[in-house]
Amino acid sequence: MAFLRHLFAFLAACWLALAGLPAAAQLAQGPAHIRATLLAERPARPGETVTLAVLMQPDKGWHGYWTNPGDAGLPISLEWTLPSGVSAGPLAFPVPQTLLVQGLMNHVYEHDYAVLVPLTVPKDAKPGSALPISAKANWLACTEAICVPESATLQGTVTVGSGAADARFDSWRAALPAPLDRQGTFTASPTGWRIAMPFPASAAIGEPHFFIAGEGIADYAKPQAFSRVGDTLVIELARAAFPAPEAPLAISGVLSLGTGGKGEALGGITFTARPGPVPAGGTPLGKGAAPAPFSATTLVLAILGALAGGLILNVMPCVFPILSLKAMALARSGSDHAKAEGVAYTAGVMLACMGLGAAMLALRAAGTQVGWAFQLQDPGVVALLLLLAVAITANFAGLYELPGLSIESGSGTAKSGWVGAFGTGLLAAFVATPCTGPFMAAAVGAALVLPAWAAMAVFAALGFGLALPFLLLGFVPALRRLLPRPGAWMERFRRAMAVPMGLTVLALCWLAWRLGGPVYAAGAIALAVLVVVLLIAIGRSQRQGLGSARWAMPGGILLAALALAATPRLATAGPGEVEAGLLDAKPFSEAALAEARAQGKPVFAYFTADWCLSCKVNENVAIERETTRDAFRKAGVVVLVGDWTRRDPKITSFLSQQGAAGVPLYLWYPAKAPAPQKLPQVLSADFMAGLPAKG
Incomplete structure (x- = not known):
């Protein structure tokens, strides 16, 4: 087939030259029908790997080709000219499309697409x-009638250091097929091949095609x-009509999942299958078949897990102080105020959880690789959280009074009480999301493969569980009577x-430094x-009986706007440095995983x-321990x-493959x-030390 494809490309070019010589000369001398541009995602530190993109932009009616172009065509090839010590990795192609022309199946791109390449800096x-990067690129540009060989010398630079990332790379990376870490199996049939691929019954699939x-091996057009x-x-x-002389040892490729019910692309999955049993029977998927119905048991278990989480x-340190002071204030409230505040607090918690869940689902549907607690990967949000x-x-230290958190709030009006409780x-819900990992991983992971309405039910259950203690205090007087009597204490x-809460502030300062670097942390x-200066001034006005100063609200809004919009400009982009620690850990990549497994x-x-x-906590208690190090060595x-x-789309994609929407995630590969074993999300030193002996 490789010979036939090259022969086809050669004949196409000859046909163009002979059948339309003036046109061919015009095309060869004019602008390319697929424009190619070499781009770097961001600067790279010494020894770091950065992603390059070859952006291909076909004219209307023209197309380029996937790595296996099908019955005809040629993909892009690159001949690199790189500085000493710089190395380029394999090309990564996005999920292609099918194009059937006169019985020939082509694997093509009829739109702008980016081929990604990892580049390692010495x-x-x-x-x-500035490291000069150059590549001699050759590709075939085609319409349904003609093909034109095209080439260009692509040039660019990679700056050694740190700096902002090109936001377009997120969408280009999202267009790549997600790798499946588990292998499939295949067997020969009388007419071809049957391949079994691990694929959850609840996962959506539109009109699939296996590239x-x-x-x-296979007849592309059948x-x-x-x-x-x-x-x-x-x-x-x-x-295949002209099969290879020997049976394949493995069959690999990309499964395109087609489009969903609203026309959104569902992406693709790349996997490898090796000889093995393939189940018989099953439910056929026709053209436009709907996703298999999800299990009601899965939804119920996810909701119960979210509620418990x-x-x-x-009791988490970010939430408990807020909840405890609200409970004290509620103890001073009348029955009517208590019920109103309980409902308002519950509404605020559930709205926040559902809002964060909806934002995550919307971003994922738009092709952005995000997971639960994604907002904490944003420097602007972290700066706002710090404020x-x-x-x-x-407020807790007594510098000023905030009605929503004041222990005297029960003496206020019903309106001020429920507004403060809602806020x-x-x-509380917003600051609680970093702590959801060990309690919500299964529930939120299940939400990623459920229909949107079912996923929102899971997020609502999380919010209801978080608000339930306060809601019960509001509606059950007997519970309020169990609280200590009000007093000077x-x-x-x-x-x-x-x-x-002060320790939380210090933790957020440390996080700001880790997330955005020292300049960003200093700005936050x-x-x-x-903010402290502003609040001291507000407290002074309150103690003088003047209420809050008029400029308090605009001043607070200005500082919040600066935190959200200005401080991210100070953050240095790119992944943080991974500390090797006692275990001599290396940064995760699927290539490093595959190398170790091989x-x-x-x-x-x-x-x-x-x-x-x-x-x-797990790292300090169980992972970074001498007993674990000795057993692992x-x-x-x-x-x-x-x-x-x-934010790292590659890690997000890998987490999604494992059914996890966030961290922590622990995998053990014997x-x-x-296939890996998914470990508990609460670890102990004895468990980790005994892990190698379990195989």
């Missing part, structure tokens, strides 16, 4: 220098058949609660100092973030760590096992 590269990577057997998708391909979040935490700490609910308790801390070594891969409290375990502090 460790001895001088910061501030096979190997040649001489119809493909798909059927579901539980959590397995069975693909049936016709045998929300309840546990109430909020400073404001709450100042407190919004705040309440003011001392409020001052004491300033300590955990400077705004926090201005060497037959056991692998422990864990995914963490600096804003994830439970992640840090003895067994030759390779440790890979995926740092999700900053040396000879085909």
Whole structure:
């Protein structure tokens, strides 16, 4: 087939030259019908890998080709000219389209597309220098009638250092097929091949097509058949007209999932299948077949898990001080006020959880690789959270009075009480999201494959669980009577609660430094100092009986706007540095995982973030321990760590493949096992030390 494809391209060019010589000369001398541009995502530190993009922009009616172009065509090829020590990796193509022309099946792109290439900068590269990158590119540009060989010398530079990333790379990376870490199986049939691919029964699929990577295996133009057997998708391909002389040892390719009910692209999955059993029967998928109905049991379990996770979040250090002071204030309220505040607080919590969930689902539907707690990967949001935490700490310390968090709020009007409770609910839910990992991973992971309405029910259950204790206090007088009697101790308790909130402020300062670098952290801390000055002035006005100063509200809005809009400009882009630690961990990448697996070594891969409290607890208590280090060294375990502090579409995509919407995630790959074991999200030192012995 490779010979036939090259022959076709040669004949197409000859046909053009002979049948339309004037036109051919005009095309060859005129502008290219597919314009190619070489771009770098961002600057790169010494020893770091940065992504390059070859942006291909076809004219209307023209198309380029996938790595296996099908029955005809040629993909882009690159001949690199790179500085010493710089190396380029393999080309990564987005999910292609099918184009059937006179019985020939083509795997093409009829729109703008980007081919991504990893580029590694040498460790001895001088910061501030510019590395010249050049590539001789050749490709075939075609319409349904003619083909024209085109070429260009693409040039660009990669600056050694740090800087902002090109936002377009997120969408280009999202267009790549997601790798499936589990292998499929295939077997020969009388007419071709049957391939079994792991695929959840609840996952959406539109009009699928399997783009096979190997040649001489399948007939590209023959119809493909798909059927579901539980959590397995069975693909049936016709045998190639001119088959390869030997049966394949593996069949790999990209499964395009087609489009959803609203016309949105569902993306694709790349996987490899090896000889093995393929289940018979199943439910056929016809053209435009709807996704298989999700299990009601899955939805119920996800809702119950979210409810339980929300309840546990109430004891987290970011939430407990807020909840406890609201409870004290509620104890002083009358029955009517208590009910109103309970409902308002619940509404605020549920609205925040559902809003964050809806934003995550919308961004994922638009092709952006995000997960739960995605807002904490945004420097502007972290700066705003820092200001909020400073404001709450100042309130607890008695610098000023905030009606929503005041223990005297029960004496106010019903309107001020429920407005403050609603705002407190919004705040509590927003700051609680980093702590949801160990309690919500399964529930939020299930939400990613559920219909939108069912996913929103899961997020609503999370909010209801978080708000339930306060709601019960509002509606059950007997529970309120169990609270300590009001007295002078309440003011001392409020001052004491300033300590955990102050520690939260310090943690957010550290996170700001890790997320955006020292300049960004300094800018956020400077705004926090201005907030303290503003709140001291407000408190002075309140103690003089003047209420809040007129400029308090616009001043607060201005500082919040600066936190959201200005401080992100100070942040340095790119992934944070991964500390090797006791386990000598290396940064996670699918290439590093594949390399370790190919060497037959056991692998422990864990995914963490600096804003994830439970992640840090597990690392200090169980992972970064001498007993774990000694056991892992003895067994030759390779440790890979995926740092999700900053937004990383590759890690997000991998998490999604594992059914996880966030961190922490712990995977154990035994040396000879085909699939990983998903470990508990609460670890112990003894469990980790004994892990290699379990195989």
